[in-house]
Amino acid sequence: MTPSNITSLQRVLTTLGHQEPDRIPFFLLVTMHGAKELGMSIKEYFSKAENVVEGQLRMRDKYRHDCIYAFFHAPIEMEAWGGEVIYSENGPPNSGEPLIHKFGDINNMTPPKVKDAPCLLKVLKTIEMLKNKVREEVPIIGVVISPFSLPIMQIGFDKYIELIYEQPKLFEHLMKLNELFCVEWANAQLSAGATAICYFDPVSSTTIIPRNLYLTTGFKIAKRTIAQIKGPTATHMASGRCLPIIDDIAQTGTAIICTSVIEDLAEVKSICQKKIAVLGNLNGIEMRRWTSEQAETFVKDAIAKGGPGGGYILSDNHGEIPWQVPEEVLMAISEAVHKWGQYPLDWTTIENS
Amino acid sequence: MISQDVDQFEKALLSFDRLAAENILNKSDGDRTPIQFIEELIVPALERLGTGWEEGRVALSQIYMSGRICEKLVNDILSPCVQKRTDQPRMAIGVLEDYHLLGKRIVYSALRASGFELLDYGQITVDELVRRIKEERIKVLLISVLMLPSALLVKKVREKLKETGTEVKIVVGGAPFRFDNNLWKEVEADAMGNNASEAVQIITKIMEEL
Structure with missing residues (x-):
């Protein structure tokens, strides 16, 4: 296929089919940069669907990447559950005090309904408006926090680990509630026009829990949940490790796995080969102070390791580009993908030899 | 054996x-x-x-x-009055403007399990942290963060401490510092620990120097 007759969606679908499209697809997962573009505070930007629509469209025009990212921020789900969102001037909003103060509170919780949560309806409106603009040209990525990872915000990270190990009944009960919510929220985004759902599941990463625990918790939950989501999913560990559980993740029914920069992309790709596509793994934190030359070097390296044979989408490794990453770096990344990401990747074999 | x-x-x-x-x-x-x-x-x-x-x-x-x-x-x-716990410069740990407390809990436990005593400031703002450091005569401060904006706030802590002539050893840790090896120097920390046991080693060394 040549660049002139292929859309971003076709490019992505080709790579997901483990074939080489015209060039490496790349997802620039910018959430807050649209606010900068529109000259708004992050809080104001996320207050209206129209802002995010305009921000996402301008980002794509500018950086020529291959997706629309309908993700607002993680605490928006907590807002639906009755939690607080704390906005920052220079970073993603934080979730406020956990909703669950003592484990027994779990028995009194009820999952929110999407139709009753104005914050979620705002996201759905954003997706609908974006879909009307991009139609079938660009994939729109919706986002859910997995049932297994949402409790980091619901109860706090330390208490959640204690819950997993020491309160199995309450843990299971909370997972049932979270699964109900997650499935409804994912399918609402797909109905609104999202092409796929990014299933953020950092607690399942072997950075956070060992594989044997994953197999009895996050794995089963992901399998049950993803089976009920009526569209393709990408599993994202938000910078956490996935290498030791790639085969398990592939069995959850997800189509894509995002790997961390602390893992060797070539090794991840070789294990994923033909089973599951790979997304990643530029270092979003370090990106803040990259020069254009460094950006090009890191992009080239990622393409050489992940690109051959398709099944690869270039992206950052966290699922959100930090506010502090300058426009020049994002532009350098984009230019490098367009320069070095054209298939066939003959230059990789020449450089290797 | x-x-x-x-x-x-x-x-x-x-x-x-x-x-x-x-x-x-x-x-x-x-x-x-x-x-x-x-x-x-x-x-x-x-x-x-x-x-x-x-x-x-x-x-x-x-x-x-x-x-x-x-x-x-x-x-x-080890009772609280054992010399190892008391005969040391005052130390505190906190999480800057962030509700991600796991890293702090881990380092706090590791230090206490290694015989050190330290104050737990929990989640705290820059101004409150600076005030408490001065009032409680803290000599060693550990800051745990998960988010990049919180990591960048460490520099503000340092600047405010400098303004008042308060000398404190600042040891930082958390994901942003692990993903960018130069960040701890940029925010003018004295040291960075990749994990809790490294934090124990760093604190042991600092305590010997003080």
Whole structure:
């Protein structure tokens, strides 16, 4: 296929089919940069669907990447559950005090309904408006926090680990509630026009829990949940490790796995080969102070390791580009993908030899 | 013998077997003083777990649960008035403007399990942190962060402390520092720990210097 007759969606679908499209697809997962573009505070930007629509469209025009990212921020789900969102001037909003103060509170919780949560309806409106603009040209990525990872915000990270190990009944009960919510929220985004759902599941990463625990918790939950989501999913560990559980993740029914920069992309790709596509793994934190030359070097390296044979989408490794990453770096990344990401990747074999 | 004990102790921690860990302590009760138990068993075991986490063999949940077991064991054998706990410059730990408290809890437990005493500031703002450091005459401050904006706030803490002439050793840790090796210098921290056992090593060194 040549660049002139292929859309971003076709490019992505080709790579997901483990074939080489015209060039490496790349997802620039910018959430807050649209606010900068529109000259708004992050809080104001996320207050209206129209802002995010305009921000996402301008980002794509500018950086020529291959997706629309309908993700607002993680605490928006907590807002639906009755939690607080704390906005920052220079970073993603934080979730406020956990909703669950003592484990027994779990028995009194009820999952929110999407139709009753104005914050979620705002996201759905954003997706609908974006879909009307991009139609079938660009994939729109919706986002859910997995049932297994949402409790980091619901109860706090330390208490959640204690819950997993020491309160199995309450843990299971909370997972049932979270699964109900997650499935409804994912399918609402797909109905609104999202092409796929990014299933953020950092607690399942072997950075956070060992594989044997994953197999009895996050794995089963992901399998049950993803089976009920009526569209393709990408599993994202938000910078956490996935290498030791790639085969398990592939069995959850997800189509894509995002790997961390602390893992060797070539090794991840070789294990994923033909089973599951790979997304990643530029270092979003370090990106803040990259020069254009460094950006090009890191992009080239990622393409050489992940690109051959398709099944690869270039992206950052966290699922959100930090506010502090300058426009020049994002532009350098984009230019490098367009320069070095054209298939066939003959230059990789020449450089290797 | 010591190595064998550390092996068994590490195994007990990784399987969250509090009783097995206590049995190892009780078995060696006559052979070791509480401080020796900490230095010869707990600290090496936590160091091994820290290395395991760095290498991807051990998960954070295991480090956290192990830290809780060790902290309790040390609380039981080392009363708050033991010299090791009191004869040290004042130290505190906090999380800057962020509700992600896990890293702080892990480091707090590891330090207490290693015989150190420290104040726990929990989640705290820059201004409140600076005020408490001055009022409570803190000499060593540990800051744990998960988010990049929080990491960048460490520089503000340093600047405000400089303005008032307050000298404090700042030790930082958390994901942004792990993903960008130069960030701790940029925010003018004195040291960065990749994990809880590194934090123990850094604090031990600082305490010797102070």
